[in-house]
Amino acid sequence: MRRQKKGSKSRKGESFDSSTIFTACGGDDSKSAHLCGLLPGPSLKAFLIASLLLSLTVVSFAGDVKGRVAVSGGTSNANVVVYIENVDGAFVPPKEPAVIDQKHLMFMPEVLPILAGTTVKFLNSDEVLHDVFTPSPCAGDFNLGSFPPGESKTHTFEKPGCNALILCDIHPDMQAWIVVLQNPYFAVSDSEGNYVIKGIPPGTYSLKAWFGYYRPQSVRVVVPKSGTVTVDFQVKQ
Protein backbone atom coordinates (compact mmCIF):
# COMPACT_ATOMS: atom_id res chain seq x y z
CA MET A 1 0.00 0.00 0.00
CA ARG A 2 1.32 3.42 -0.86
CA ARG A 3 2.18 5.56 2.08
CA GLN A 4 0.01 8.62 2.38
CA LYS A 5 0.96 11.84 4.03
CA LYS A 6 -0.88 12.62 7.23
CA GLY A 7 -4.09 14.46 6.57
CA SER A 8 -3.99 13.79 2.81
CA LYS A 9 -7.28 13.56 0.92
CA SER A 10 -8.63 10.29 -0.44
CA ARG A 11 -10.34 10.02 -3.83
CA LYS A 12 -13.70 10.22 -2.07
CA GLY A 13 -12.59 13.45 -0.39
CA GLU A 14 -12.21 11.83 3.02
CA SER A 15 -9.25 12.69 5.15
CA PHE A 16 -7.04 9.78 6.31
CA ASP A 17 -4.71 9.68 9.27
CA SER A 18 -1.75 7.73 7.85
CA SER A 19 -0.18 7.25 11.26
CA THR A 20 -3.16 5.13 12.29
CA ILE A 21 -2.80 3.00 9.16
CA PHE A 22 0.90 2.41 9.64
CA THR A 23 0.67 1.73 13.36
CA ALA A 24 -1.87 -0.99 12.71
CA CYS A 25 -0.12 -2.43 9.67
CA GLY A 26 3.48 -2.37 10.69
CA GLY A 27 5.28 0.08 8.40
CA ASP A 28 8.60 0.71 10.07
CA ASP A 29 7.39 -0.61 13.40
CA SER A 30 8.19 -4.35 13.44
CA LYS A 31 6.61 -4.85 16.88
CA SER A 32 3.16 -4.11 15.58
CA ALA A 33 3.59 -5.82 12.19
CA HIS A 34 1.79 -8.96 13.36
CA LEU A 35 -1.39 -6.95 13.77
CA CYS A 36 -1.52 -6.07 10.09
CA GLY A 37 -4.69 -7.42 8.53
CA LEU A 38 -6.04 -8.60 11.87
CA LEU A 39 -6.94 -5.37 13.57
CA PRO A 40 -7.24 -2.60 11.00
CA GLY A 41 -7.55 0.84 12.50
CA PRO A 42 -10.55 3.07 11.87
CA SER A 43 -8.83 4.95 9.05
CA LEU A 44 -7.86 1.72 7.27
CA LYS A 45 -11.44 0.51 7.57
CA ALA A 46 -12.68 3.76 6.08
CA PHE A 47 -10.15 3.44 3.26
CA LEU A 48 -11.22 -0.15 2.49
CA ILE A 49 -14.92 0.80 2.51
CA ALA A 50 -14.24 3.78 0.25
CA SER A 51 -12.28 1.53 -2.16
CA LEU A 52 -15.12 -1.00 -2.21
CA LEU A 53 -17.70 1.69 -2.93
CA LEU A 54 -15.50 3.08 -5.69
CA SER A 55 -15.11 -0.36 -7.30
CA LEU A 56 -18.89 -0.89 -7.16
CA THR A 57 -19.38 2.47 -8.85
CA VAL A 58 -17.00 1.49 -11.64
CA VAL A 59 -18.92 -1.70 -12.56
CA SER A 60 -22.38 -0.16 -12.47
CA PHE A 61 -22.65 0.49 -16.21
CA ALA A 62 -26.03 -0.40 -17.67
CA GLY A 63 -28.04 0.24 -20.79
CA ASP A 64 -31.71 0.13 -21.76
CA VAL A 65 -33.53 -1.64 -24.57
CA LYS A 66 -36.85 -0.31 -25.77
CA GLY A 67 -39.05 -0.62 -28.81
CA ARG A 68 -42.43 -1.43 -30.22
CA VAL A 69 -44.04 -4.79 -30.87
CA ALA A 70 -46.69 -5.36 -33.53
CA VAL A 71 -48.94 -8.41 -33.22
CA SER A 72 -49.96 -9.57 -36.71
CA GLY A 73 -53.71 -9.96 -37.03
CA GLY A 74 -54.30 -8.94 -33.42
CA THR A 75 -56.65 -6.30 -32.06
CA SER A 76 -54.07 -5.22 -29.48
CA ASN A 77 -50.30 -5.18 -29.27
CA ALA A 78 -50.36 -5.79 -25.51
CA ASN A 79 -49.04 -8.72 -23.51
CA VAL A 80 -45.97 -9.55 -25.59
CA VAL A 81 -43.11 -10.52 -23.27
CA VAL A 82 -39.77 -9.11 -24.42
CA TYR A 83 -36.77 -10.42 -22.52
CA ILE A 84 -33.04 -11.05 -22.52
CA GLU A 85 -32.65 -14.81 -22.86
CA ASN A 86 -29.60 -15.31 -20.71
CA VAL A 87 -27.50 -12.99 -18.55
CA ASP A 88 -24.41 -14.14 -16.61
CA GLY A 89 -24.93 -14.35 -12.88
CA ALA A 90 -27.34 -15.69 -10.29
CA PHE A 91 -30.44 -13.63 -9.64
CA VAL A 92 -32.37 -13.67 -6.40
CA PRO A 93 -36.16 -13.76 -6.79
CA PRO A 94 -38.19 -11.10 -4.97
CA LYS A 95 -39.30 -11.86 -1.42
CA GLU A 96 -42.77 -10.50 -2.09
CA PRO A 97 -44.97 -12.65 -4.34
CA ALA A 98 -46.12 -11.55 -7.76
CA VAL A 99 -49.90 -11.36 -8.01
CA ILE A 100 -52.51 -12.60 -10.45
CA ASP A 101 -56.01 -11.51 -9.51
CA GLN A 102 -59.22 -13.15 -10.66
CA LYS A 103 -61.84 -10.52 -11.32
CA HIS A 104 -64.83 -10.34 -13.66
CA LEU A 105 -64.10 -13.97 -14.58
CA MET A 106 -60.67 -13.07 -15.94
CA PHE A 107 -57.08 -13.52 -14.81
CA MET A 108 -55.42 -10.13 -14.34
CA PRO A 109 -52.83 -9.78 -15.72
CA GLU A 110 -53.26 -12.40 -18.42
CA VAL A 111 -49.51 -12.53 -19.08
CA LEU A 112 -47.04 -12.40 -16.19
CA PRO A 113 -43.27 -12.73 -16.72
CA ILE A 114 -41.35 -13.58 -13.54
CA LEU A 115 -37.82 -14.41 -12.46
CA ALA A 116 -37.38 -18.14 -11.74
CA GLY A 117 -37.99 -18.87 -8.07
CA THR A 118 -40.71 -16.23 -7.75
CA THR A 119 -43.87 -17.13 -5.85
CA VAL A 120 -47.16 -16.13 -7.47
CA LYS A 121 -50.18 -15.36 -5.32
CA PHE A 122 -53.54 -16.05 -6.99
CA LEU A 123 -56.29 -13.87 -5.52
CA ASN A 124 -60.02 -14.32 -5.87
CA SER A 125 -61.66 -10.89 -6.07
CA ASP A 126 -64.86 -12.21 -7.66
CA GLU A 127 -68.06 -13.32 -5.95
CA VAL A 128 -67.78 -16.90 -7.19
CA LEU A 129 -65.43 -19.84 -6.68
CA HIS A 130 -62.35 -20.16 -8.87
CA ASP A 131 -59.99 -23.10 -9.39
CA VAL A 132 -56.44 -22.46 -10.52
CA PHE A 133 -54.50 -25.19 -12.29
CA THR A 134 -51.93 -25.71 -15.04
CA PRO A 135 -51.53 -28.55 -17.53
CA SER A 136 -47.90 -27.47 -18.15
CA PRO A 137 -45.46 -30.18 -16.95
CA CYS A 138 -42.62 -27.62 -16.58
CA ALA A 139 -44.68 -25.90 -13.86
CA GLY A 140 -45.40 -29.14 -12.04
CA ASP A 141 -48.83 -29.77 -13.52
CA PHE A 142 -50.39 -28.43 -10.30
CA ASN A 143 -53.99 -27.86 -9.28
CA LEU A 144 -54.52 -25.45 -6.37
CA GLY A 145 -58.14 -26.52 -6.02
CA SER A 146 -61.14 -24.23 -5.75
CA PHE A 147 -61.21 -21.30 -3.36
CA PRO A 148 -63.87 -18.76 -2.42
CA PRO A 149 -63.99 -14.98 -2.82
CA GLY A 150 -61.46 -13.10 -0.72
CA GLU A 151 -59.06 -16.02 -0.42
CA SER A 152 -55.79 -16.69 -2.21
CA LYS A 153 -53.40 -19.52 -3.01
CA THR A 154 -49.74 -19.50 -3.96
CA HIS A 155 -47.34 -21.46 -6.13
CA THR A 156 -43.60 -21.02 -6.73
CA PHE A 157 -42.31 -21.32 -10.29
CA GLU A 158 -38.77 -22.68 -10.33
CA LYS A 159 -37.91 -23.60 -13.93
CA PRO A 160 -36.54 -20.90 -16.23
CA GLY A 161 -37.80 -21.34 -19.78
CA CYS A 162 -41.19 -22.58 -18.60
CA ASN A 163 -44.26 -20.97 -20.14
CA ALA A 164 -47.03 -22.11 -17.85
CA LEU A 165 -50.59 -21.99 -19.09
CA ILE A 166 -52.88 -21.08 -16.17
CA LEU A 167 -56.53 -22.15 -16.32
CA CYS A 168 -59.62 -22.29 -14.12
CA ASP A 169 -61.43 -25.60 -13.87
CA ILE A 170 -64.75 -23.84 -13.28
CA HIS A 171 -64.61 -21.17 -16.03
CA PRO A 172 -63.17 -22.55 -19.30
CA ASP A 173 -62.78 -19.08 -20.85
CA MET A 174 -60.28 -17.98 -18.20
CA GLN A 175 -56.66 -18.21 -19.32
CA ALA A 176 -53.31 -16.70 -18.32
CA TRP A 177 -49.64 -17.33 -18.99
CA ILE A 178 -46.76 -17.21 -16.54
CA VAL A 179 -43.44 -16.86 -18.33
CA VAL A 180 -40.57 -18.01 -16.09
CA LEU A 181 -37.25 -16.36 -16.95
CA GLN A 182 -33.58 -16.76 -16.03
CA ASN A 183 -33.01 -13.09 -15.22
CA PRO A 184 -34.99 -9.98 -14.28
CA TYR A 185 -34.40 -8.15 -17.58
CA PHE A 186 -37.86 -8.41 -19.14
CA ALA A 187 -40.89 -6.28 -19.98
CA VAL A 188 -44.47 -6.67 -21.19
CA SER A 189 -45.75 -4.55 -24.06
CA ASP A 190 -48.61 -2.13 -23.47
CA SER A 191 -51.65 -1.87 -25.75
CA GLU A 192 -49.64 0.25 -28.19
CA GLY A 193 -46.92 -2.40 -28.26
CA ASN A 194 -44.37 -0.28 -26.41
CA TYR A 195 -41.89 -1.91 -24.07
CA VAL A 196 -38.74 -0.88 -22.20
CA ILE A 197 -36.20 -2.98 -20.30
CA LYS A 198 -33.99 -0.88 -18.05
CA GLY A 199 -30.63 -1.31 -16.35
CA ILE A 200 -29.21 -4.22 -18.37
CA PRO A 201 -25.51 -5.03 -17.86
CA PRO A 202 -23.62 -4.14 -21.06
CA GLY A 203 -22.99 -7.06 -23.41
CA THR A 204 -24.21 -8.99 -26.41
CA TYR A 205 -27.40 -10.95 -25.87
CA SER A 206 -30.27 -12.77 -27.49
CA LEU A 207 -33.38 -10.58 -27.16
CA LYS A 208 -36.63 -12.48 -27.48
CA ALA A 209 -40.28 -11.63 -28.00
CA TRP A 210 -42.86 -14.17 -26.81
CA PHE A 211 -46.62 -14.10 -27.33
CA GLY A 212 -48.62 -17.18 -26.41
CA TYR A 213 -49.05 -19.59 -29.29
CA TYR A 214 -47.36 -17.23 -31.77
CA ARG A 215 -43.89 -18.00 -33.08
CA PRO A 216 -41.25 -16.56 -30.72
CA GLN A 217 -38.92 -13.98 -32.25
CA SER A 218 -35.22 -13.63 -31.48
CA VAL A 219 -32.61 -11.03 -32.40
CA ARG A 220 -29.05 -10.30 -31.33
CA VAL A 221 -28.73 -7.10 -29.34
CA VAL A 222 -25.64 -5.23 -28.14
CA VAL A 223 -26.42 -3.39 -24.90
CA PRO A 224 -24.13 -0.37 -24.42
CA LYS A 225 -22.54 0.80 -21.18
CA SER A 226 -25.10 3.61 -21.11
CA GLY A 227 -27.93 4.85 -23.28
CA THR A 228 -30.73 3.08 -25.10
CA VAL A 229 -30.95 0.64 -28.00
CA THR A 230 -34.21 0.44 -29.95
CA VAL A 231 -35.44 -2.93 -31.19
CA ASP A 232 -38.86 -3.44 -32.82
CA PHE A 233 -40.58 -6.78 -33.35
CA GLN A 234 -43.42 -8.18 -35.39
CA VAL A 235 -44.84 -11.39 -33.96
CA LYS A 236 -46.78 -13.75 -36.22
CA GLN A 237 -48.71 -16.96 -35.82
Ligand SMILES: [Cu+2]
Ligand atom coordinates in the same frame (compact mmCIF):
# COMPACT_ATOMS: atom_id res chain seq x y z
CU1 LIG B 1 -62.78 -19.39 -12.40
